[in-house]
Amino acid sequence: MPRLIFGLLLILGFWTYPRGADGQPQSETCAACHLAMGVEKLTKPAELYKADIHAAKGFGCVACHGGDGTIGGMEAMDRKKGYIGKPTPAQVVEVCGRCHSDANFMRQYNPSLRVDQVAEYYTSVHGRRLREQKDEKVATCASCHKPHSIRPANDARSTVYPTRVADTCGACHANKEYMAPYKIPTDQLEKYKKSVHWQMMTTKGDLSAPTCNDCHGNHGAAPPGVSSVVNVCGQCHVVNAELFNKSVHSKIFVQMGIPGCATCHSNHEIRETSDAMLSMGDKGVCATCHTPTSTGATLAVSMLASIDRLKSGYEKAYMLLNNAEHSGMEVSQPLFELNEAKTALIKARAAIHGFDKSILDKEVEPGLKVVEKSQARGVKALEELQFRRKGLAVSAVIIFALVVGLIFKIRQMERKPK
Amino acid sequence: MTNEETSIAVDNGRRKFLNWFLGTSAGAFLVSVTYPLSRYLIPPEVAESTAGTVTLSIKPNDVKANSGQIFRFGSQPAILVKDANGELKAFSAVCTHLGCIVQYRSDISQIWCACHNGHFDLNGRNVEGPPPKPLEQYVVNVRADQIVVNKRG
Numbered sequence: 124m125p126r127l128i129f130g131l132l133l134i135l136g137f138w139t140y141p142r143g144a145d146g147q148p149q150s151e152t153c154a155a156c157h158l159a160m161g162v163e164k165l166t167k168p169a170e171l172y173k174a175d176i177h178a179a180k181g182f183g184c185v186a187c188h189g190g191d192g193t194i195g196g197m198e199a200m201d202r203k204k205g206y207i208g209k210p211t212p213a214q215v216v217e218v219c220g221r222c223h224s225d226a227n228f229m230r231q232y233n234p235s236l237r238v239d240q241v242a243e244y245y246t247s248v249h250g251r252r253l254r255e256q257k258d259e260k261v262a263t264c265a266s267c268h269k270p271h272s273i274r275p276a277n278d279a280r281s282t283v284y285p286t287r288v289a290d291t292c293g294a295c296h297a298n299k300e301y302m303a304p305y306k307i308p309t310d311q312l313e314k315y316k317k318s319v320h321w322q323m324m325t326t327k328g329d330l331s332a333p334t335c336n337d338c339h340g341n342h343g344a345a346p347p348g349v350s351s352v353v354n355v356c357g358q359c360h361v362v363n364a365e366l367f368n369k370s371v372h373s374k375i376f377v378q379m380g381i382p383g384c385a386t387c388h389s390n391h392e393i394r395e396t397s398d399a400m401l402s403m404g405d406k407g408v409c410a411t412c413h414t415p416t417s418t419g420a421t422l423a424v425s426m427l428a429s430i431d432r433l434k435s436g437y438e439k440a441y442m443l444l445n446n447a448e449h450s451g452m453e454v455s456q457p458l459f460e461l462n463e464a465k466t467a468l469i470k471a472r473a474a475i476h477g478f479d480k481s482i483l484d485k486e487v488e489p490g491l492k493v494v495e496k497s498q499a500r501g502v503k504a505l506e507e508l509q510f511r512r513k514g515l516a517v518s519a520v521i522i523f524a525l526v527v528g529l530i531f532k533i534r535q536m537e538r539k540p541k
Numbered sequence: 542m543t544n545e546e547t548s549i550a551v552d553n554g555r556r557k558f559l560n561w562f563l564g565t566s567a568g569a570f571l572v573s574v575t576y577p578l579s580r581y582l583i584p585p586e587v588a589e590s591t592a593g594t595v596t597l598s599i600k601p602n603d604v605k606a607n608s609g610q611i612f613r614f615g616s617q618p619a620i621l622v623k624d625a626n627g628e629l630k631a632f633s634a635v636c637t638h639l640g641c642i643v644q645y646r647s648d649i650s651q652i653w654c655a656c657h658n659g660h661f662d663l664n665g666r667n668v669e670g671p672p673p674k675p676l677e678q679y680v681v682n683v684r685a686d687q688i689v690v691n692k693r694g
Binding site for chain 1 (some may be wrong): 639
């Protein structure tokens with residue numbers, strides 16, 4: 124019965140279709156009929172498509188679904204005229220690629236847009252499974268770029284806008300039921316949302332913070348190989364990656380088959396780093412491989428001590444100078460110079476990735492010299508402050524005594540005439 | 542000695558003491574006033590800068606094109622850059638990532654942070670690396686052969 128009503132509605136709709144509608148070429152009649160149908164399944168795509176980037180560029184339904192939009196009624200959807208209806212996953216890639224892989228065609232609309240998405244897609248885990256195993260559950264273009272409401276990636280409403288990528292990937296990857304046949308973890312989204320990267324993106328509004336596609340690729344999405352992790356993280360963390368690649372750990376990690384960066388910092392749940400990561404305590408990461416008496420552990424503890432020395436020295440100098448400044452002393456020059464110690468501390472924290480004390484000391488030593496000088500100037504400023512305070516107290520006593528003396532003198536002068 | 546004579550003698554002693562006391566107090570008062578005054582009149586070791594503006598000791602013509610140098614803006618580092626076209630620009634030299642002091646790289650004509658390889662263009666925009674936002678830009682004016690840098694607004 125519902126099928127019969129649906130069929131009747133279709134016939135009625137095509138019989139009474141109005142001409143022209145928003146969001147498609149005037150020559151096409153598809154939306155006019157679909158919008159008049161009153162059945163959500165048929166009206167919704169036509170309604171959504173009005174805001175689609177393709178509609179804005181003048182493309183109609185036929186561009187993807189085939190058929191002949193110039194003919195009103197069911198004849199427009201004639202398979203002989205190339206009508207494909209809802210494309211299968213493999214057809215989606217083919218349909219999108221028809222334009223998006225054609226450099227000459229794309230140049231007319233966005234000359235800088237890449238045209239290798241389809242080629243990249245077939246290198247991805249999604250694309251390989253689709254092509255080789257005919258797995259139609261995998262993501263295709265339409266899984267991430269929501270059909271009928273596709274917007275440019277730099278539009279905040281787009282499903283592939285940086286802040287929305289994680290949820291877009293998570294729609295499948297965090298769905299335990301959907302992912303069950305693939306036997307891979309489904310906690311990536313939950314973990315990522317605890318990471319410093321997600322925090323930077325959402326609380327600090329830093330859109331350059333990485334999301335899924337920055338490490339896995341977008342169209343060519345696949346987990347980075349063990350040996351590639353440092354290169355991937357090194358896109359942003361250049362200094363740390365360079366130091367790590369030259370370090371003793373680089374080769375050993377390859378031999379052990381464990382990734383750089385992620386072994387100590389985790390992958391999806393990358394938390395904010397702390398100096399305690401070098402300790403042999405609970406928060407330490409070195410202890411995972413190094414026993415407390417090993418050379419590695421000794422180095423880690425010694426590096427931590429160096430950083431702690433600079434850190435506590437910097438904090439003490441800052442406190443002294445800050446106190447002096449708040450008490451009205453002029454210490455802007457030493458405060459300015461103290462910035463060099465802060466820079467040295469930050470550089471030192473990056474330098475630990477060389478896992479070599481001499482590399483670390485090159486950053487720590489100049490910082491310590493600045494700290495020492497700043498502390499001395501802070502102490503001097505506070506001593507000067509004490510001197511001025513004592514001077515003020517002495518002056519106040521003298522002034523008070525003078526006032527008292529004057530009172531006596533005046534009384535004496537008043538008594539004289541008698 | 543009568544009571545009256547005793548009281549005159551006491552009065553004389555008190556008067557002497559009071560005169561001495563007032564004299565020394567006046568002297569001490571003068572010293573306590575003139576010392577701080579003299580300390581304020583003699584300039585301190587380092588010049589105090591006002592928060593919103595700073596006049597640099599370097600002359601505009603002494604700054605080479607495609608070069609940059611750090612200067613002190615209050616207690617914070619700032620960077621003066623002369624681009625290849627000879628235009629002077631100034632920015633906060635505190636990297637917006639973790640707060641290191643940035644520097645000018647003439648080979649790439651960009652402001653660069655050595656700590657984590659952050660790059661800023663000559664409008665202060667973060668163009669590469671981890672810095673999350675641009676450097677604060679200052680207004681540079683050349684007045685009577687002097688470079689004056691002001692904070693905006």
